[in-house]
Amino acid sequence: MVPYEYYVALSGLLMVLGLIGVAIRRNIIALLISTELMLNAVNIAFVAFDMKLGDVGGQVFVFFILTIAAAEASVGLGLIMAIYRLRKDVDTETLTELKH
Amino acid sequence: MELTGTAFWVFSSLAVLSAFGVVFFRNIVYAVLSLISTLIMVSGLFFTMGAELIGALQILIYAVAIVVFYVLVISTVPEFKGKAFQTKYMVISIPVGMLIFVELAIVSLFGAWKSNTGVFTPDVVKEVGNVKAVATMLFTKYLFPFEVASLILLVAMIGSIVIGRKEHVIDEEAEG
Numbered sequence: 001m002v003p004y005e006y007y008v009a010l011s012g013l014l015m016v017l018g019l020i021g022v023a024i025r026r027n028i029i030a031l032l033i034s035t036e037l038m039l040n041a042v043n044i045a046f047v048a049f050d051m052k053l054g055d056v057g058g059q060v061f062v063f064f065i066l067t068i069a070a071a072e073a074s075v076g077l078g079l080i081m082a083i084y085r086l087r088k089d090v091d092t093e094t095l096t097e098l099k100h
Numbered sequence: 101m102e103l104t105g106t107a108f109w110v111f112s113s114l115a116v117l118s119a120f121g122v123v124f125f126r127n128i129v130y131a132v133l134s135l136i137s138t139l140i141m142v143s144g145l146f147f148t149m150g151a152e153l154i155g156a157l158q159i160l161i162y163a164v165a166i167v168v169f170y171v172l173v174i175s176t177v178p179e180f181k182g183k184a185f186q187t188k189y190m191v192i193s194i195p196v197g198m199l200i201f202v203e204l205a206i207v208s209l210f211g212a213w214k215s216n217t218g219v220f221t222p223d224v225v226k227e228v229g230n231v232k233a234v235a236t237m238l239f240t241k242y243l244f245p246f247e248v249a250s251l252i253l254l255v256a257m258i259g260s261i262v263i264g265r266k267e268h269v270i271d272e273e274a275e276g
Contacts, residue, residue, distance in 0.1 A: 002108040005209045007149065010112045012204030014119055014138075016197040021123035023193035027180045029128055029173065033135050036166070037122055040142050043158075047151045055218025056225075056233045060242050062154050063234075066161045067249040071256030073166045077173045078260035084177050085266070091182045 007048035014041035028083070028090045032076050039069050107148045115141035126184040132170050139163040153231045 014037055021034030043065055046058035084090055118141065121134030139162045146155035220233050228236075238246055 002105050002148070006108065006112075007145070008208035009205040010116070010145075012208060013116060013201050015204070016201040017116075017119045017123050019200070020193050020197040023197075024123070024185045024190045026182060026184060026186055027128055029170065029177070029180075030131055030184075033122055033128075033131055033170065036135060036162075037119055037138065040139065040162075043154070044142060044145060047146055047149050047154060049213070050151070050218075051149050052213065052215050053218045054216050054221045056220050056230075056237050057218070057241075059151050059154050059230075059234045060237050062151075063157065063238065064245060064249055066157055067253060070161060070166055071252050073169050074256050074260040075263065077169050078264035080173060081176065081264045090177055090180065093182070093186070 004048045004052040007051075008045055011041045011045040011048065014038070014044065026092050028080050028092060028095075029077075031092070032073065032080070035072070036069065039065055104148050107144065111141045111144040111148065115145065128174055128180055132167060132174060135170070136163055136167050139167070150225065150230060151234075153234050 018034045018036075018038035018041060021037060022031055025031055025034065043062045046062050046065075050056060050058035080090060083095070087095070089095075115138050118134045118137035122131050122138060125131040125134060139158060143155045143158040143163065146152075146158060225233055
């Protein structure tokens with residue numbers, strides 16, 4: 001049996017990769033995809049601690065995270081479609097109306 | 101026992117490799133395909149941990165339903181012309197991110213976590229099965245959050261329809 005610590009460390013690596021993706025990408029769709037990566041890292045950590053604690057509450061929370069991820073993807077992609085229709089652009093560098 | 105270890109190393113290395121692809125592929129279509137690969141590998145990791153229900157739901161909801169959203173939107177929005185990365189943030193975020201990972205790894209390897217406080221010990225799970233255990237918790241202790249989750253899905257569906265519809269554009273054309 002693989003010790004649960006390896007799963008938690010893997011979850012940390014995926015989380016950091018998602019964070020780097022959110023920081024460095026310029027396409028809004030790529031930002032959302034990196035967010036999905038981070039949500040998956042959290043799911044792995046939940047299930048790994050379940051394995052250690054002998055509980056199933058974390059798996060129930062993974063179920064809720066799946067629901068929230070579906071809602072987030074639908075609303076986020078709807079927003080991207082609206083932004084594209086207004087601006088004809090999905091580059092984060094040019095979306096700076098709120099900055100000025 | 102040995103098979104679980106091999107499966108863990110194969111699934112985790114492929115998941116990390118595809119996650120690097122998600123972050124560092126310039127073409128967004130390749131990034132989404134890498135995301136599918138990552139999600140399927142994470143589902144395999146769930147199976148190695150004995151969480152069969154979540155592994156199956158991961159493939160059904162994430163790798164099929166959510167990724168189809170992304171593919172549809174990418175096919176609607178034309179090809180991204182600008183630079184894929186912000187190099188000034190790349191210089192900062194990659195070392196800082198690796199630092200955070202080292203910290204998380206140290207904490208997860210040497211942290212003093214609790215163990216075996218729940219009622220679903222491996223013997224109990226072996227007897228009733230993972231699916232029945234999770235479903236029992238879902239429909240007894242977490243029944244109210246489960247119902248609220250359905251409400252959230254309804255609100256998200258209505259909201260995305262309202263945000264994404266094209267009516268105001270048609271109005272502008274009619275006025276102009």
